[in-house]
Amino acid sequence: MTNNRLLPYLLIAPATVFLVLLFVVPLVQTIALAFMDNGVASLTNFRKMAGDLNFGLSIGNTFLLVLAVIPLQICMALVMAMMIQKMDKGRDLVLWIWIIPLGISDLAAGLVWLAILQDRGYVNTVLNMLGLVDGPVNWLSYEAPVSLFVGVVLAEVWRATAIVLVILVAGLQLIPKEYGEAAEIFGAGPWTRFRKITLPLLKPSIQSALILRTVLAFEVFAVVYALSGRNFPVLVGEAYAWQHVNQNNGVAAVYAILVMAISLAATVIYIRALRTPPEMQP
Amino acid sequence: MSGIRIDAIEKRFGAARALEQLTLDVEDGEFLALLGPSGCGKTTLLRIIAGLETQTSGRIFIGGRDVSALPPRERGLAMVFQNYAVFPHMTVYENVAFGLRMKGATAAEVNKQVERAAGLLHIEPYLERYPAKLSGGQRQRVAVARALAVQPAVLLMDEPLSNLDALLRLEMRSELKSVLNSSGTTTVYVTHDQTEAMGLADRIAVMHQGVIEQIDRPQALYERPATRFVGGFVGSPPMNFIDMPVKAGLARLGDFTNPVSTGRDTITAGIRAEDIAVVERGGLPFDVMVCEPLGATLLLTGRVAGQLARVAVRPDAVVAPGDRLNLEPSPGRIVWIDPANGKAIGQAA
Numbered sequence: 001m002t003n004n005r006l007l008p009y010l011l012i013a014p015a016t017v018f019l020v021l022l023f024v025v026p027l028v029q030t031i032a033l034a035f036m037d038n039g040v041a042s043l044t045n046f047r048k049m050a051g052d053l054n055f056g057l058s059i060g061n062t063f064l065l066v067l068a069v070i071p072l073q074i075c076m077a078l079v080m081a082m083m084i085q086k087m088d089k090g091r092d093l094v095l096w097i098w099i100i101p102l103g104i105s106d107l108a109a110g111l112v113w114l115a116i117l118q119d120r121g122y123v124n125t126v127l128n129m130l131g132l133v134d135g136p137v138n139w140l141s142y143e144a145p146v147s148l149f150v151g152v153v154l155a156e157v158w159r160a161t162a163i164v165l166v167i168l169v170a171g172l173q174l175i176p177k178e179y180g181e182a183a184e185i186f187g188a189g190p191w192t193r194f195r196k197i198t199l200p201l202l203k204p205s206i207q208s209a210l211i212l213r214t215v216l217a218f219e220v221f222a223v224v225y226a227l228s229g230r231n232f233p234v235l236v237g238e239a240y241a242w243q244h245v246n247q248n249n250g251v252a253a254v255y256a257i258l259v260m261a262i263s264l265a266a267t268v269i270y271i272r273a274l275r276t277p278p279e280m281q282p
Numbered sequence: 283m284s285g286i287r288i289d290a291i292e293k294r295f296g297a298a299r300a301l302e303q304l305t306l307d308v309e310d311g312e313f314l315a316l317l318g319p320s321g322c323g324k325t326t327l328l329r330i331i332a333g334l335e336t337q338t339s340g341r342i343f344i345g346g347r348d349v350s351a352l353p354p355r356e357r358g359l360a361m362v363f364q365n366y367a368v369f370p371h372m373t374v375y376e377n378v379a380f381g382l383r384m385k386g387a388t389a390a391e392v393n394k395q396v397e398r399a400a401g402l403l404h405i406e407p408y409l410e411r412y413p414a415k416l417s418g419g420q421r422q423r424v425a426v427a428r429a430l431a432v433q434p435a436v437l438l439m440d441e442p443l444s445n446l447d448a449l450l451r452l453e454m455r456s457e458l459k460s461v462l463n464s465s466g467t468t469t470v471y472v473t474h475d476q477t478e479a480m481g482l483a484d485r486i487a488v489m490h491q492g493v494i495e496q497i498d499r500p501q502a503l504y505e506r507p508a509t510r511f512v513g514g515f516v517g518s519p520p521m522n523f524i525d526m527p528v529k530a531g532l533a534r535l536g537d538f539t540n541p542v543s544t545g546r547d548t549i550t551a552g553i554r555a556e557d558i559a560v561v562e563r564g565g566l567p568f569d570v571m572v573c574e575p576l577g578a579t580l581l582l583t584g585r586v587a588g589q590l591a592r593v594a595v596r597p598d599a600v601v602a603p604g605d606r607l608n609l610e611p612s613p614g615r616i617v618w619i620d621p622a623n624g625k626a627i628g629q630a631a
């Protein structure tokens with residue numbers, strides 16, 4: 001009897017210990033680091049962060065990136081998922097090809113796009129051959145913020161749309177085809193069916209994809225770093241720079257907490273805004 | 283004008299054949315029941331008429347128009363799905379209103395038709411609820427209301443009352459019949475419940491393994507089944523099938539004889555349980571095994587020369603298991619069946 005009651009706790013104990021050691025402890029330490037200066041509680045680190053030239057820039061850039069990348073990825077993944085859903089033959093092959101970028105690390109993805117976009121990269125070679133530019137153009141420089149931004153967006157979209165696609169394809173497969181068929185019988189065309197049936201029923205999957213992608217997008221770093229160094233400052237990049245370049249782990253901790261707070265806020269907003277009441281679930 | 287013509291429809295799923303060269307005419311305003319056991323292809327046929335499934339070959343006409351290649355929404359029909367397909371993210375009201383909204387009906391028109399359909403199906407109390415909070419039978423009625431609300435010229439229903447309790451089913455059945463009758467809706471009604479088919483339909487098409495075995499008015503189907511399968515499937519209890527040896531054009535079993543026209547040396551007599559009289563002597567010897575009082579009749583199950591048979595006698599008859607009775611089937615009502623192919627003799631089927 002006692003054994004039975006203890007068993008569930010015993011079974012979750014290893015996972016709990018693991019989480020406490022590797023997540024809760026570092027979290028508490030990070031918070032402590034952020035609010036301490038030479039062993040006394042203070043907001044010095046926050047002031048240092050706010051006073052830094054790159055602070056505003058990195059916030060702006062990160063949000064801009066999230067706002068550009070996430071909607072693009074959701075739309076693209078939706079279109080791709082709907083296309084796959086309509087396929088009969090070769091479906092698995094296409095899906096497999098589309099999700100290849102999932103297996104590539106973000107740093108590697110950044111380097112791939114660096115090879116494409118740098119001075120002597122593929123883009124410039126092709127443009128040169130077509131006679132559209134003379135000599136190499138520096139797309140990724142500090143003086144060309146728009147093309148730098150576009151480059152980063154392209155790389156992020158290429159790298160991380162696949163995970164959204166996988167989530168949406170799984171979600172679509174859970175929707176019984178009879179709903180779409182019934183709508184079609186009663187006169188709904190393809191677009192109406194998509195808007196009135198598919199999209200509402202796919203909402204839980206879209207919510208999961210949004211949360212996952214947004215949290216990861218606020219943590220964007222390696223792709224940006226590979227393409228631009230610090231020419232395009234982002235939040236996690238600044239944390240990295242304060243930690244390793246400026247050797248100030250207090251300010252780095254403040255950045256880390258800021259990113260976490262933003263991610264949490266985004267998650268809460270998504271959960272609230274895209275809530276599906278239990279009675280509306282199939 | 284909205285009759286349905288099904289012209290040599292064939293449907294294969296890979297190597298498996300679900301429908302074989304099926305031809306069927308449903309007249310304008312007719313109520314046709316598709317009756318058959320599970321897996322015989324009823325749903326498949328309905329989905330092909332609706333355009334949700336593509337036939338392997340053959341054509342479908344609705345109101346004289348070839349709709350074989352048209353998408354479902356251009357075929358001008360409504361459908362009740364076997365598994366309801368009631369939209370989970372819409373209230374009952376919005377579900378019932380769906381077809382009307384798609385047609386661009388005015389708010390007043392939507393309201394009027396939803397109220398009418400909801401009233402017919404007794405679902406007014408649930409109009410503001412979501413389907414997840416309804417029972418299976420309530421959901422099924424929402425599906426029927428959604429189809430009735432658009433007042434379709436052609437209505438396809440796939441076992442629309444299967445989940446209702448016996449009393450409600452009886453009530454819904456008669457309401458459906460009167461509503462569809464007065465609106466002149468051409469209806470194809472799938473069921474595997476033969477009493478439902480008998481009660482509702484102008485004509486019944488009995489399906490078996492992807493072919494239509496017989497199509498006729500309910501009473502004719504009951505009295506003159508074209509095949510052994512139809513006789514066994516239509517009517518409760520099912521028809522009795524008693525094999526009799528044939529000698530010199532005469533079928534003989536016990537003291538019962540009857541002239542038959544067959545070249546074979548055995549013939550199967552298809553006899554309804556109520557077409558048998560109990561006589562003093564002669565006739566078929568019947569050993570009673572079970573007595574079931576059904577209220578209006580007393581149903582006896584037993585054996586005639588080792589073959590299972592059921593007989594309906596007057597409810598006040600004094601019979602006990604173990605008794606031996608003498609049975610006299612009324613000769614004019616016997617359906618003679620060729621045991622080799624299961625087809626009735628002397629009928630074009």
Ligand SMILES: Nc1ncnc2c1ncn2[C@@H]1O[C@H](COP(=O)(O)OP(=O)(O)OP(=O)(O)O)[C@@H](O)[C@H]1O
Binds near residue numbers: 295298300319
């Ligand atoms: N999508 C499909 N793929 C392969 N086989 C199918 C498919 N749909 C139906 N079948 C087969 O076709 C045959 C007819 O199926 P159908 O659903 O039409 O039967 P039904 O008469 O409606 O049965 P029930 O009374 O159980 O609903 C069955 O043998 C079934 O296995």
Ligand SMILES: [Mg+2]
Binds near residue numbers: 324326364440
């Ligand atoms: Mg079926």
